[in-house]
Amino acid sequence: MQEKEQTIISYFPSSTKAQTAVDMLAANGLTDSHIKRTSRYGVTFDTERNNATANLAETQTGLTVFSMNTPNEENAAERVLMAADPSVSGLSSRGNGMAGGHAFSVVVFVPQSRVEEAIKIIKQNDGEV
Template sequence: MKVEEGEQALLAYFSSSNSAHEAVLALRRAGFRTAQLDRVGRFGVRFNDRYNNPLANQANTITGLTLYSADINPQVKTDTRALLGADPSVSGVGLTNYGVAGNEGFLVTVVVPQQRVEEANKIITQYGGRL
């Protein structure tokens, strides 16, 4: 993603992937061509993209549910899995604004002309984003 002269990059955080995805679609419908959604976290691991739903028997690990890390091979990366499992968010004793999954783990980045920053900001906040 490249920001040209006269443009600005806006970074917005969302607590829900659905809201973030809807915001990206709305931004694109408004004519903002460069808008993308990413999942963010505090650990240097590759996060899985699949949906971990314990009610549908689709959750393999507790860290997969809380830190989106179910794709870490349990036989190869046992040290990584142990460290992730020790995170306070996994135990359910997350601290206020600690960054547990579902807090604000989704990032929407959009490049906008400077004269349309307020318009993009309005769309983002309409879908629950925080700049």
Template sequence: MRQDPDRHTLLAYFPSRAQAERAKRALEGEGFQELQIDRVSRYGTESASILTNPLTGNFTSLANLTLGSQDAGEDEGVLMAADPAASGLAENVGVREKGYLLTIVTGQERVERARVIAEREGGEV
């Protein structure tokens, strides 16, 4: 696959979908058109497609409940639950996952403006 040499791709990672959506709207407001939000994870399993209520739902592990992952098996669930992000203390130890990826494709002349907007909305570019 070849990309036009004038086209650049920026990847901005956000801790919440709401922040990624705000950045996308801000970019659209300034005329950016090639934008896409995806859910990414550092874990090898797929993310849960629905949220589970811990009081009424049936969840398979702590990792499923706190990390939103669908465990491939019992062993994986145990290992994932040992992750600091599953304890609820992740924000204090600096391992909060930035699991929402906003992809921005733009021309060279607008790369810096796209970066400024994404970072202003809480993204890491």
């Protein structure tokens, strides 16, 4: 009989910490995990258009709140309001109306006997369960 699985939902302050946790979980045989971006806005993160290090940032909000790319001619008021969001300035790095208070979540499915092991790995990478 197959052991029952449990779902663990955790939240991370950055995508790199979330990815490190997922990689560590996988290295320990817990491969059924998924990283999700959480935003109050449409979530489409296009690395070609929203890459600050390659000087390809289309919008400030694309880099900070993972907003959808919106044409300059359309939704001008919406773009201004998103840019005014406290998280864009960095003044609100936590909370700000998002589930879990962070922009990244990891959902992992683990056998019940390995729940504590998975939680330990998540917490080692600054994740909150």
